[in-house]
Amino acid sequence: MNSGTSGSGETEVASTVIETPNIPVISKPTPVNIPPNPSPTPSAPTTTMAFAEPNANLGAVKRSVGSTHTFKVTNTGSIPLTFGNVNADAGLLLVSKPTQAVPPGGTSEIVVKLAPDVELGAIEKTVHIASNSDPAHYHLTVKAVIEE
Numbered sequence: 001m002n003s004g005t006s007g008s009g010e011t012e013v014a015s016t017v018i019e020t021p022n023i024p025v026i027s028k029p030t031p032v033n034i035p036p037n038p039s040p041t042p043s044a045p046t047t048t049m050a051f052a053e054p055n056a057n058l059g060a061v062k063r064s065v066g067s068t069h070t071f072k073v074t075n076t077g078s079i080p081l082t083f084g085n086v087n088a089d090a091g092l093l094l095v096s097k098p099t100q101a102v103p104p105g106g107t108s109e110i111v112v113k114l115a116p117d118v119e120l121g122a123i124e125k126t127v128h129i130a131s132n133s134d135p136a137h138y139h140l141t142v143k144a145v146i147e148e
Contacts, residue, residue, distance in 0.1 A: 049075055058144035066116060082131060086127065091117070119146065120146050
C-alpha cells in the first residue's frame with residue numbers, strides 16, 4: 001500500500017480493513033419472573049373527629065399582643081383518636097396539642113398563637129393535623145388582620 005501524489009495532482013489515501021471478532025447477538029430477551037402485585041393490606045382502623053370551630057377569625061389584632069386561639073376537638077368515632085404530626089404555617093405557633101389518645105366521646109384541645117414576627121395586614125394561616133381519623137389529614141384555619 002502506498003500513498004502519495006499521482007501525476008494528476010490527486011492524493012491517494014491508503015485504506016485499512018479492520019476485522020471484528022464474531023460476537024453472537026441475542027435477539028430474544030430472556031424471560032424474567034416478576035412476582036404478582038401483592039394484595040393490598042387492610043389499613044389500620046380509623047375514627048372520626050369534629051371541631052367545634054375549625055375556622056377561627058380573630059379580627060383586628062395588634063402584632064405585639066400575640067393573640068391565641070383554642071380549637072376544641074371531639075372524638076366522634078368508636079376507637080381512640082391519636083394524633084401524629086400537628087404543625088402550623090409560618091407566622092403561627094403551635095402552643096399545645098393532644099399528647100394522649102382521645103377516647104371515643106372524649107375531647108381535647110389544639111392551641112395556637114400568632115408569632116411575634118407575623119406579617120402585617122390580612123392573613124390566613126393553616127394548622128395541619130395528621131391523625132388516625134378519616135380523613136387522615138385535616139386543616140384548621142386562622143384568619144386575622146395584623147396591625148402594628
